[in-house]
Amino acid sequence: MKNYGLPYKGSKNQIVKKIIDLFPQKENFYDLFCGGCAVTHGAMLSGKFETFTANDISDYPSVFLEAIAGKFGNEKRWISREDFYRLKDSEPYIRYCWSFGNSGDNYLYSKEVEPWKKALHYARVFGDLSLMEQFGIKTDGTGADIKRNMDEYKKKYIIWYCSTVLHSSLDVLELQKNLTERIEHNSDELRSYLLEGLKRANKRPCDVDRFLGTNGMAGHYFSRSQWEFPTREVYEKLQGFLYLPRNYNEIYGLQELLQSLQSLQSLESLERLERLQSLQSLESLERLERLQSLQSLEVLRGDYREVKIKSDSLIYCDIPYKGTSGYAGGFNHSEFYKWCGMQKELVIISEYVMPEGFVCVAEFSKRQLLSSGAGKKIKEKLFIPEHQLDLWQQTKPRSYKQLEFNFG
Ligand SMILES: C[S@@+](CC[C@H](N)C(=O)[O-])C[C@H]1O[C@@H](n2cnc3c(N)ncnc32)[C@H](O)[C@@H]1O
Incomplete structure (x- = not known):
């Protein structure tokens, strides 16, 4: 699967193509809640628009801009927990790409898994197997080898962690029972x-x-x-x-020790290096710069209501879903609905449910990645404000298949 934008908790990466296919052609494209900029990235590749504005209340989009300007071409650093807390306020890249759920708050890895991920980073990014060897593990560091020998490597790592990090001389394999x-x-x-x-x-x-x-x-x-x-x-x-x-x-x-053992036992994704995947997607953004160097992209940081919209535009709004928390200061949905009612340019909104006054124009299935429902299929929907129904009918792409209009 192609990676669009930066790794991001609520990323539309999986369905970017489907969303973009539904967008009508316009001169300007606005992604007012752009997060990791997956949809902006897809829009830039689509050839449907000439100018792009990516806005978010957080400064994560500045990392997108840095990435397409090639800032991360040589980014290979391992960022430890200490580095993270020391550097997160001064480097948005570290704040978002090395934090859990890209929230910018807490370090990406638990203390139990950090040495393992570091060893994997050294093996894959630097070709240095010495940290793996310290655990007593002979591996080439590839996902295939680790998957094949998962039980053995996990056991060795647990023994190493308990004796070296927790300084325990107890028989941890015995303790693991019951x-x-x-x-x-x-x-x-x-x-x-x-x-x-x-x-x-x-x-x-x-x-x-x-x-x-x-x-x-x-x-x-x-x-x-x-x-x-x-x-x-x-x-x-x-x-x-x-x-x-x-x-x-x-x-x-x-x-x-017992609690660490419990976390160590439930370790999953030992063969995966989330950080490496981030690096790869940053590299693909750099290629975008080469391809699209003539296109104009503006990145803004602020509230969606402050963005000035030009005529002949499409405004895409991937708002925080109603019922989710975690955005600084919360999100006022009623204010947003009111704001939509005042827009002259076409607004397309991603949400699960919208109140009266909005029309669902498309729905797609998507697999949930993070959170307790990981792996489950969910239905993502696109809505437009009801007062723009005529506008939508006039400009919708020819390939669009009519949904039975579903109000609210
Ligand atoms: C569901 S996420 C968008 C994900 C994005 N489409 C992607 O694919 O990565 C919602 C975003 O809205 C932003 N946000 C919350 N309140 C906002 C506001 N008042 N103005 C602009 N952005 C806001 C959050 O910071 C968050 O990045």
């Missing part, structure tokens, strides 16, 4: 230890909340529901308030 029961049993012991500390100090959970300045948080340390052990910082503070004689590593070390 892991869930072990974790439950150990959690019970830890909770009893905390309760005993509370009792001996003659305190109640609400006293602990007052002491820590938290609001009900302390309840989680002492009760079964949503139980959790205090962080190192909180535990050490509590040692001056409750009777907690054992130091943090001594009391919490085993639980940490």
Whole structure:
């Protein structure tokens, strides 16, 4: 499959071609919620438009611009967790391409998987197998070899991780047996230890909340529901308030090891290097620059309502789906519907459901990639505002097959 735009959580990559086929020919193309710019990328390759404006409230599109200008042709760096937090504010490429779900917030890999992905990066990008060898693994680093030997490599990596990173001398392969029961049993012991500390100090959970300045948080340390052990910082503070004689590593070390083992056991996609796929798609964007150097692309960062729309335009709006969270400040859907009602140029909207006043003109199946529904097929729809129905009828592409109009 061709990669359009940058890797992005809500990317339209899979259905870009189908969406573009439905676009009428116009002079100007606006992608007002462009995210990773997959649809802008497809529109630029389509030959249907002369000018392009890609806008988003985040500055991710600036990475798209940098990519097609060839900035990442030699981008081969491995970005560690520390590098990520140090550089994310100054380099949008690191902020988005090395964060989990491209959200810009947290590092792409969990602490358990990071050394593995680093070794894979060294093997594939630098041709350096030394990190794999440190794990005791003899591989050429290819996906095929790793898939074939997955169980053996995973076992070796787990042993390496527990002894080298967690400094554990315990028999981890033995510990892996009945892991869930072990974790439950150990959690019970830890909770009893905390309760005993509370009792001996003659305190109640609400006293602990007052002491820590938290609001009900302390309840989680002492009760079964949503139980959790205090962080190192909180535990050490509590040692001056409750009777907690054992130091943090001594009391919490085993639980940490068991939990890491649990994450390590469920590791998937060990043969995949997400980062390498990002590099490849950045390289294909560079080729776009060579092909389309005469086309005009403007990249803006701001609210969709601030973009000035020229006449003879198509406005594509891939809005945050109603019911999804995670966009800074939230997204006001009612405001958007009102804004659509005022547009003179044709607006095409990607959404699952739209209220009265909008008409569905197309639907396609798409596989969900991230989130809990990964792999499931979902129906993506395109809508236009009802007042633009005539405009759509006049300009829709000849290949368009009439959908039974579905209102709302
Ligand atoms: C579903 S995503 C778009 C994905 C994009 N079409 C792609 O293929 O990569 C929605 C985007 O809307 C942006 N957004 C949210 N509120 C916005 C606003 N008020 N103005 C402009 N963009 C906004 C988000 O940052 C996010 O990138």
